Amino acid sequence: MHDLVKRIAKRFIFFSIEIHFKRNKRINEDRFSYQSKYFSFDSIKNKSLILDVGGGHYPFPYATILSDKFNEVTKHRTEELIRDERPFLNFDVQYIPFKDKSIDFLYCSHVLEHVDDPKKACREIQRVAKSGYIETPNFMKDVLFGWVRGMHKWHTIFKNGTLYFFEFTDRELDGLRSSAWSKLIFSPIEKPLQKAFYDNQDVFNTMFIWNNRFDVKVIRNKQENNSKSRKS
Numbered sequence: 001m002h003d004l005v006k007r008i009a010k011r012f013i014f015f016s017i018e019i020h021f022k023r024n025k026r027i028n029e030d031r032f033s034y035q036s037k038y039f040s041f042d043s044i045k046n047k048s049l050i051l052d053v054g055g056g057h058y059p060f061p062y063a064t065i066l067s068d069k070f071n072e073v074t075k076h077r078t079e080e081l082i083r084d085e086r087p088f089l090n091f092d093v094q095y096i097p098f099k100d101k102s103i104d105f106l107y108c109s110h111v112l113e114h115v116d117d118p119k120k121a122c123r124e125i126q127r128v129a130k131s132g133y134i135e136t137p138n139f140m141k142d143v144l145f146g147w148v149r150g151m152h153k154w155h156t157i158f159k160n161g162t163l164y165f166f167e168f169t170d171r172e173l174d175g176l177r178s179s180a181w182s183k184l185i186f187s188p189i190e191k192p193l194q195k196a197f198y199d200n201q202d203v204f205n206t207m208f209i210w211n212n213r214f215d216v217k218v219i220r221n222k223q224e225n226n227s228k229s230r231k232s
Contacts, residue, residue, distance in 0.1 A: 031058045031109055031135075034201040039133065039209055047104035051129070053093050054111035057082050063107060067091055075150055076114050093121045098128040106132035113137060113152040118165040122216045131211045134163065139172075141204040145182050146175030154218075156206040162215040163206075169221055 035041075044050060045062055052063035057079035059066050067089040071081055091097055093111055106129035113136045115121045125132060139155040142148045154165040155172075185197050197204065208214075 032061055034198070035109075035133075035135070035207065038202050038207060041133075044105045044131075049103050050105045050107065051098070051103045053096070053106060053108045053125070055082075055107070055109075058109065059084070059086075060107040060109070062105075065089065069093070094124060096124045096128045100127055101130055103129040104131070105129065108132060109135040110137065112165075113142075113154050113156065115153070118154055118218055119216050122163065122214070126213050131209070133207075133209050134158075135205050135207045138204060138206050139166070142168075143172065143175040145185075146177065146179070147182075148175055149173040158206050158208045158214075162217055163208075165216070165218045167218075167220045 041062055048064070050060070050062050050064045052060040052066050054068055055063065055066050056068050056070075056077045059082055063086065065087050066083065068077075068081055069090065069092050070077060071090065073080060089097070093108065094115060094117060106125055108125060112118055112121055112134065125134075136154075136156045137152070138157070142152055142155055148168055152168065154167060156166070157164045184191055185194055187194070201207075
């Protein structure tokens, strides 16, 4: 009887881990699954030109054209590029090869935190598109995971129609200086904080839909830059 109980308990634990792992894997591999919780994309389904800029491993399901800067795995995208039957282009978001207002909807998710010139990238986005969706990880998410150095240049806030870009300080680039948060969130064994994280992606990311235009402000580290120039 004791052995039977142990076998049942063991199967239950493995089953729970498998279900939890599949849930986390699905959320990580399909950004649209959480984005559609906060925004309705139904109105764009029938639009003629929907451009996904930098879709990489997570192509936007409603896009009619896919694009990415890189074909290969890089430090900015550690997962394989996904391509299908849709047209695909290589370009940098700072130089989008489309005519003014020729794109009905432009989807740009987890790209702008990497760019050298966010103002230029946002000008290009608004030049070619009539509307769109933008998402970047926010400060809290980047600091908790501690994966910023060598990858992300900016953290963002969207407030009252303005997208603010803040340059990371040297200290902020290191985040928690610990892998504790990452190990907890990506653990195959269920933890209470995992649900809190996956069910609240709007708290861990800057996410918004824009129409016609949005404003942009870039805040650089003047104090750091000044101190460096004084030392030199």
